[in-house]
Amino acid sequence: RKEVEQDPGPFNVPEGATVAFNCTYSNSASQSFFWYRQDCRKEPKLLMSVYSSGNEDGRFTAQLNRASQYISLLIRDSKLSDSATYLCVVNEEAGNQAGTALIFGKGTTLSVSS
Amino acid sequence: NAGVTQTPKFQVLKTGQSMTLQCAQDMNHEYMSWYRQDPGMGLRLIHYSVGAGITDQGEVPNGYNVSRSTTEDFPLRLLSAAPSQTSVYFCASSTTGIYGYTFGSGTRLTVV
Numbered sequence: 334r335k336e337v338e339q340d341p342g343p344f345n346v347p348e349g350a351t352v353a354f355n356c357t358y359s360n361s362a363s364q365s366f367f368w369y370r371q372d373c374r375k376e377p378k379l380l381m382s383v384y385s386s387g388n389e390d391g392r393f394t395a396q397l398n399r400a401s402q403y404i405s406l407l408i409r410d411s412k413l414s415d416s417a418t419y420l421c422v423v424n425e426e427a428g429n430q431a432g433t434a435l436i437f438g439k440g441t442t443l444s445v446s447s
Numbered sequence: 448n449a450g451v452t453q454t455p456k457f458q459v460l461k462t463g464q465s466m467t468l469q470c471a472q473d474m475n476h477e478y479m480s481w482y483r484q485d486p487g488m489g490l491r492l493i494h495y496s497v498g499a500g501i502t503d504q505g506e507v508p509n510g511y512n513v514s515r516s517t518t519e520d521f522p523l524r525l526l527s528a529a530p531s532q533t534s535v536y537f538c539a540s541s542t543t544g545i546y547g548y549t550f551g552s553g554t555r556l557t558v559v
Contacts, residue, residue, distance in 0.1 A: 427492060
């Protein structure tokens with residue numbers, strides 16, 4: 334079974350801290366990668382896609398290392414509103430159709446306090 | 448746009464009952480999927496569809512059926528509910544799959 338492994342945390346940080354999440358994936362042929370955010374008792378929401386060159390969206394930076402099969406998410410200047418579970422997700426094939434199966438890590442919980 | 452709409456939000460079933468979880472999207476997405484989320488586990492794929500009339504099984508399909516008669520709708524049927532099907536069910540849709548999926552708000556199902 335294709336797997337995505339994440340440190341479950343929880344990560345407890347003060348406002349303004351920088352925090353990094355990591356995950357590894359098992360299928361070296363995987364092509365697309367994402368970070369989703371899930372608030373308590375809510376649906377997962379796409380935070381950002383992850384590209385080989387690395388990408389940044391405001392306070393969030395995602396990196397992909399294909400050689401090590403490793404994905405990271407860096408959050409700078411943490412806000413109270415960043416408290417959530419962050420899900421590392423790899424897009425796989427179900428059957429022979431690309432992009433049909435999201436493989437989710439179990440999530441890393443972040444709690445930001447004032 | 449409403450996005451992905453799931454109904455009902457909550458449901459309690461007795462063992463052996465059947466029911467249909469509804470999912471509709473208004474974004475003209477071809478790809479639609481059903482996932483279940485259980486405590487301590489990542490979301491797992493139940494069934495998926497890449498267009499009207501085309502469905503296939505995911506990782507955990509047993510006990511569930513799907514059909515896709517229109518682009519908009521992708522209902523999930525529980526044939527004979529079992530306590531092991533107590534879970535939170537999410538429907539998701541995407542244009543081609545490779546750019547990420549949009550999720551519905553979920554259905555919390557309890558089977559007693």
